[in-house]
Structure formats: C-alpha cells, structure tokens
Amino acid sequence: MPDFHHLLVHSANGVQTITLNRPEKRNALNPAVIEELTLALAEAEACECGAIILTGAGPAFCAGLDLEHLETMQARTHEENRRDSENVARVLRALYDFPKPVIAAVNGPAIAGGMGLATIPDFTLAVPEAKFGYTEVRIGFVPAIVASFLLRQIGEKHARELLLAGKVIRAQEALDLGLVTQIVPGEELMQSAYALAQSLLQNSPQAMMAVKQLLAKHARRRLDDEIEEAILANSAQRSTEDFKEGVRAFLEHRKPEWPSLRVKL
Secondary structure (H helix, E strand, O other): OOOOOOEEEEEEOOEEEEEEOOHHHOOOEOHHHHHHHHHHHHHHHHOOOOEEEEEEOOOOOEOOEOHHHHHHHHHOOHHHHHHHHHHHHHHHHHHHHOOOOEEEEEOOOEEOHHHHHHHOOOEEEEOOOOEEEOOHHHHOOOOHHHHHHHHHHHOHHHHHHHHHHOOEEEHHHHHHHOOOOEEOOHHHHHHHHHHHHHHHOOOOHHHHHHHHHHHHHHHHHHHHHHHHHHHHHHHHHOOOHHHHHHHHHHHOOOOOOOHHHOOOO
C-alpha cells in the first residue's frame, strides 16, 4: 500500500475505509490530496475488499479547494491549469466508474469539489448538520467538471439552481433532491456506513460490478465529451479577471468588485 500523508486507509472485514486526513484544513483539496486519493482508489480497486467507505477526519467532510492552492492557481500557465483540471476530473470519474460499491459517510460540510466527492458515490450517508454547496461562482470560478454528474443526479432545473446561485443546502434538502441517500445521527454515521457495506457484501460481487459497468456504459460516450469540455472551461476560467478578483476578495474577506461589470468609457 502506498505511503499516504493526507489520507488514512483502513481495511477490515472486506471493507476499505478511506479518510481524508487534513482536519486542520477542513480536509481541503490540493494537488497532493487529489493524487493520493486517485492512488488510494486504484489500490482499493485492486485489493480484495468488496466495498469502499469515503469519509473525512474532524468536523468537516471536505471544504473544497485549499486556500493556498487557490491563490497559486492565478499564476499558473494554461498547460498547468489544464493538468490540474484533468487531475480533478480523473478522481471524480474514478469514483463514478469505480467497479465496487462506494459509500460516502459525510460527517460535516461538503463544499465545491468536496460536494462532488460526497455525492458522486453510489450511496451518500450524511449527518443532519452536514451542508452541501457548489459555491464556485461566488469567487468567479466555474463548477464545470461536477456539472455533468449533477445533471444526471437531479436534472437540469435543480442543477441550474445550485450551480448559478452558489447556494449552500442542508442535509434534508440534499436528501429531498436525491443527492443524499440517508440522514443518520453523527454518533451512528460510521456504524451505519459499515452496516450498509456489510449488507452489500452479501450480494454477488460480479452482479454488482455488472450493474455499475452497465450504468457507466450508458453514460460513457456523452460523459467523455462533457468532461473534456468541462476541463477546457475549468482551466480557461482560471485566467479570467473575474476569477482573479474573486480569489483576492475571498482571501481579503471583502465583497468582490467584478471586472466584468465595470463599464468601459
């Protein structure tokens, strides 16, 4: 097993638990975390486990992109931004296409990319106080890669509301939309996730894999095209003046003054 610095990986009774382990950063994502999570999923696919649980250490599931990484994105080249976008797409696609059942145990806020990690898995269990939101537009960014998955989950009208408003919703609303499978008390979260995993292990592994492959095959061709377009949109947005201003305003704790709104005389 690889030596992880930002993840905890534990196997027991046919279940592999992957824990995002940056509680001091609210398990925020940076290139190192994304790379480790990609490797952990590949390792879990190859191991003898029959189900995966993904969760976060501390009070948050995942707060989205790390602020330090967010700040450095402005100085990156187009090629670097594209590679970064491709890496994000790769780990989200790995979750979607994963051949074994995946359960997200959402122990707290799951924001932006963190919401993708929380809701793309086959099952999403969440504590009542969990919050979800694609808030990228608030800083002039585009939640492009997650949009393709979200459209399949809740339909275009609801997806437009979440993506354009950048609103944060509570676990009950996420359940009503179909983004959460079950709400469970915090003290029962991991026990419930583990019990669900154990029930899945009673099914035919081959049959479950066939179901997942069938569903992935139905979406593959269109999803391939959509994600390629999303990668282009994601990387291009990073060089816009609105994004640069949005990040500055966010880091300076002020309201952004969007360059795209300024009247040119």
